[in-house]
Every structure is written in C-alpha cells, then in structure tokens.
Amino acid sequence: xxxxxxxxxxxxxxxxxxxxxxxxxxxxxxxxxxxxxxxxxxxxxxxxxxxxxxxxxxxxxxxxxxxxxxxxxxxxxxxxxxxxxxxxxxxxxxxxxxxxxxxxxxxxxxxxxxxxxxxxxxxxxxxxxxxxxxxxxxxxxxxx
Amino acid sequence: xxxxxxxxxxxxxxxxxxxxxxxxxxxxxxxxxxxxxxxxxxxxxxxxxxxxxxxxxxxxxxxxxxxxxxxxxxxxxxxxxxxxxxxxxxxxxxxxxxxxxxxxxxxxxxxxxxxxxxxxxxxxxxxxxxxxxxxxxxxxxxxx
DNA sequence: GCAGTCGTAACAGTGAAGGTTGCAACAGCC
DNA sequence: GGCTGTTGCAACCTTCACTGTTACGACTGC
Numbered sequence: 001x002x003x004x005x006x007x008x009x010x011x012x013x014x015x016x017x018x019x020x021x022x023x024x025x026x027x028x029x030x031x032x033x034x035x036x037x038x039x040x041x042x043x044x045x046x047x048x049x050x051x052x053x054x055x056x057x058x059x060x061x062x063x064x065x066x067x068x069x070x071x072x073x074x075x076x077x078x079x080x081x082x083x084x085x086x087x088x089x090x091x092x093x094x095x096x097x098x099x100x101x102x103x104x105x106x107x108x109x110x111x112x113x114x115x116x117x118x119x120x121x122x123x124x125x126x127x128x129x130x131x132x133x134x135x136x137x138x139x140x141x142x143x144x
Numbered sequence: 145x146x147x148x149x150x151x152x153x154x155x156x157x158x159x160x161x162x163x164x165x166x167x168x169x170x171x172x173x174x175x176x177x178x179x180x181x182x183x184x185x186x187x188x189x190x191x192x193x194x195x196x197x198x199x200x201x202x203x204x205x206x207x208x209x210x211x212x213x214x215x216x217x218x219x220x221x222x223x224x225x226x227x228x229x230x231x232x233x234x235x236x237x238x239x240x241x242x243x244x245x246x247x248x249x250x251x252x253x254x255x256x257x258x259x260x261x262x263x264x265x266x267x268x269x270x271x272x273x274x275x276x277x278x279x280x281x282x283x284x285x286x287x288x
Numbered sequence: 289g290c291a292g293t294c295g296t297a298a299c300a301g302t303g304a305a306g307g308t309t310g311c312a313a314c315a316g317c318c
Numbered sequence: 319g320g321c322t323g324t325t326g327c328a329a330c331c332t333t334c335a336c337t338g339t340t341a342c343g344a345c346t347g348c
Contacts, residue, residue, distance in 0.1 A: 004235065008238060012248060015252065035243055035246075036243045037242055042295095043336095045294065045295070049294095049295075059293095060346085061292095061294050061346065062292080062344095062347055063292055063347040065293040065294060065346075091148065091149075091151055092148055094156070098156065098180060098182050099179055102160075103283070104180055104283055108279075111279055114282065115222070115282075122266055122267070123267060126262065130259055135252075138258065138259075141251070142250060183307075184307050187308095189324095203325065203326090206314050206316055208316065209325060210324070211325090239336095239337075
C-alpha cells in the first residue's frame with residue numbers, strides 16, 4: 001500500500017510547536033520546523049495551513065511571524081489531525097465501475113463498503129484515544 | 145490519502161471464482177474475472193499470482209486452464225487476502241530521517257511507531273473477523 | 289521604507305499502481 | 319506432431335498523489 005506520511009509529519013510539527021512554546025517562545029517558524037522534520041519550509045506551511053483550517057493552529061504574519069497552537073495539546077487527538085490532513089478513505093473501491101450485469105460485479109461494492117466503514121470507525125476510535133500530549137510525552141521518553 | 149483498491153479487487157476475484165465453482169464449473173479464467181472487474185486480464189493474473197503464493201488459489205495451464213480456490217471460502221479471511229496483497233504499513237514514517245540533534249526529531253519515530261503498531265493490530269483483528277464466505281453472502285444480498 | 293515571514297501558485301521529480309502489448313511455456317486434444 | 323487456449327512474465331507507458339523547489343506578492347512591526 002502506498003502509505004502516507006502526512007499524519008506523521010503533522011504530529012511532528014504539532015509536538016515541535018508545543019514543546020517550543022513550553023520553552024517560553026511565542027511562535028515557531030516554518031523554517032525551524034522544517035529543519036527538525038528535514039524538509040522544505042513550504043511543505044510545512046502547506047501542512048500547517050490544513051491544520052489551521054481545522055482550527056488546531058494559528059499563524060501570524062509580518063515581522064515576528066510564525067505559528068502557534070490554537071488549543072492545548074491535551075485537547076487535540078490524532079483523530080483531529082487525521083481528519084485535517086487525510087481526506088480519503090483507508091481502502092478504495094475499484095477505479096472503474098465493475099460489470100453491473102454480473103452478480104458479483106453488482107454486489108461487491110456495497111458489500112465491501114459496509115466492511116470498510118466498520119474498520120474505519122475502529123481506526124478513528126483508536127486515533128481518538130491518543131492526544132498530542134501523549135505523543136509529546138512518548139517523544140520525550142525516547143532513549144537517546 | 146492515496147488509497148488502494150488491491151484488497152477490493154482481490155476479494156472480488158475470489159468471490160467470483162467461488163460463486164462460479166458453486167455453479168458447477170471447474171476453473172475460472174482471468175479473462176472472465178477481468179470482464180466482471182472491468183479491467184485487463186493481466187492485472188487479474190498478477191493479483192491472483194500473489195494469492196497463489198499465499199496459498200489461497202491454484203492455477204492450471206494448457207487447454208482448459210484457469211484458476212480455482214485452494215481452500216473453502218469459509219476458511220479464508222480478509223486478513224489472509226490483505227497480507228497477500230498489501231506489503232506495506234498503513235501509515236508511513238518520514239521519507240527522510242528527521243534531525244536527530246533535535247529532541248522531537250529524535251523521539252518522534254519510535255513514538256509514532258508504537259502508536260501505529262497498535263492501530264495496525266486492531267485493523268488486522270477486524271479483517272480476520274470477516275471470511276470470504278461472509279463477503280460472498282453480502283454480495284448476493286445486495287438489492288438489484 | 290525595510291526586513292522577516294506567511295500564503296500560494298507553478299512546475300519538476302518520484303514512486304506506486306494500473307493498463308497494455310507481446311511472447312514463451314504449458315497441456316489437452318485431434 | 320501440430321493446433322489451440324490459457325497462464326507466466328517481462329517490458330513499457332500512463333496516471334495519480336505527494337514531495338520538493340523556486341518565485342513572488344501580502345502582510346506587519348520597527
């Protein structure tokens with residue numbers, strides 16, 4: 001499966017901003033976050049833009065500009081982040097519609113849809129159990 | 145997310161072969177399955193090749209060649225199919241390693257890895273609960 | 289007005305998956 | 319032995335989403 005790193009990068013950025021703010025700083029720049037993630041600042045700005053639309057972060061412009069959290073890390077779950085950055089479903093249907101004249105071709109999509117929805121619901125439930133505060137604590141506990 | 149239809153197509157093919165065999169036929173051809181799926185026979189052969197390596201189907205060559213189930217649909221779960229056709233994880237890490245000199249860059253991967261492993265385990269558990277026989281029954285119950 | 293940073297468009301690079309063509313290998317049948 | 323239908327598989331193109339990069343306008347505090 002062509003797996004996606006968007007959730008990972010978003011969690012990284014949020015944890016970074018959260019820690020930076022706890023160290024007394026007002027805002028973090030996309031440049032700083034990009035250095036930690038090891039990528040281009042524009043990639044970070046794009047991703048944080050999606051998180052801003054979801055109400056998770058805020059941005060300031062002008063001199064002394066940058067990004068700050070819109071809520072406490074405790075009140076943000078991985079599900080919030082997931083919904084902000086991953087629009088599509090975990091499993092996809094056929095790219096071309098199957099033969100509707102065939103019994104299987106006709107019934108397979110509703111059948112799989114029902115199964116997939118149940119699984120996605122379970123995944124959402126798991127993601128909702130983890131807050132970004134949990135993530136930051138796990139990060140800080142990593143052995144060096 | 146760039147979602148994947150491989151699991152869907154594999155389930156479609158297996159349900160088709162199972163139903164066809166119940167109608168008294170010995171083997172199904174990739175051509176027939178491709179018609180129902182609405183794609184190219186080579187795509188089906190590639191996918192069924194992976195299922196054969198996993199011991200789910202068998203193939204015959206020569207005249208009267210084609211594909212047949214290696215086991216009953218009752219004893220095949222979506223997890224078996226998933227493991228046969230989806231090698232990678234559901235969520236990926238960074239594509240370039242993050243800055244190991246940064247606390248967050250250093251700890252984020254083990255932190256997310258732990259979380260993701262738990263979620264994948266849950267998904268596997270859900271997939272293992274559904275047999276291909278369940279899928280076929282759902283398919284046949286679809287309103288027309 | 290200057291400087292620093294965001295906001296966003298435009299485009300190239302990358303990688304996975306699907307689609308297509310072609311052909312050798314195989315096995316039953318005449 | 320030759321014919322036929324099908325798998326097995328390699329090679330290549332297309333498509334698509336995402337990432338990476340450059341460029342530049344917009345904004346804001348000094």
